[in-house]
Amino acid sequence: xxxxxxxxxxxxxxxxxxxxxxxxxxxxxxxxxxxxxxxxxxxxxxxxxxxxxxxxxxxxxxxxxxxxxxxxxxxxxxxxxxxxxxxxxxxxxxxxxxxxxxxxxxxxxxxxxxxxxxxxxxxxxxxxxxxxxxxxxxxxxxxxxxxxxxxxxxxxxxxx
Ligand SMILES: Cc1ncc(COP(=O)(O)OP(=O)(O)O)c(N)n1
Ligand SMILES: Cc1ncsc1CCOP(=O)(O)O
Numbered sequence: 001x002x003x004x005x006x007x008x009x010x011x012x013x014x015x016x017x018x019x020x021x022x023x024x025x026x027x028x029x030x031x032x033x034x035x036x037x038x039x040x041x042x043x044x045x046x047x048x049x050x051x052x053x054x055x056x057x058x059x060x061x062x063x064x065x066x067x068x069x070x071x072x073x074x075x076x077x078x079x080x081x082x083x084x085x086x087x088x089x090x091x092x093x094x095x096x097x098x099x100x101x102x103x104x105x106x107x108x109x110x111x112x113x114x115x116x117x118x119x120x121x122x123x124x125x126x127x128x129x130x131x132x133x134x135x136x137x138x139x140x141x142x143x144x145x146x147x148x149x150x151x152x153x154x155x156x157x158x159x160x
Contacts, residue, residue, distance in 0.1 A: 084113035
């Protein structure tokens, strides 16, 4: 979920979260790429309120400080973000930690570091992140079957 993207579509981030939950989402990630810290925190608090009402966990992309500030359920970190073992130390044993992985080595390291899930992709193009190469479905299977643990897969968006 991203406030800027949803604004373009004429809806608020909270409406988007409600719609996702009505559509059976079982976990929500708040991924604000351009928001100021104060706006990000405000969005996180608003989304968390809805998520808590429905018993759906909310993870914050990249920003451990935001996750700690609003007591979100966890974070999602990329390969060049906060290492998962440091995130685990900061967040404690109960929070959810997801890690973006494109190779078996990434995945094995993520599990060693205490990740709860890996995000393996992207499989289709997206324009929400530059310099992020696409991996084939076959590669994704290699990463995820090797590690036999919980993973997500990304479909990609291509918004104009
Ligand atoms: C579930 C999930 N998987 C992968 C990503 C991508 O994370 P990252 O590579 O760190 O890129 P940004 O999202 O930070 O642009 C993700 N966010 N969620
Ligand atoms: C950068 C990235 N890589 C895999 S998922 C993801 C986050 C957002 O993907 P999308 O733009 O498809 O919502």
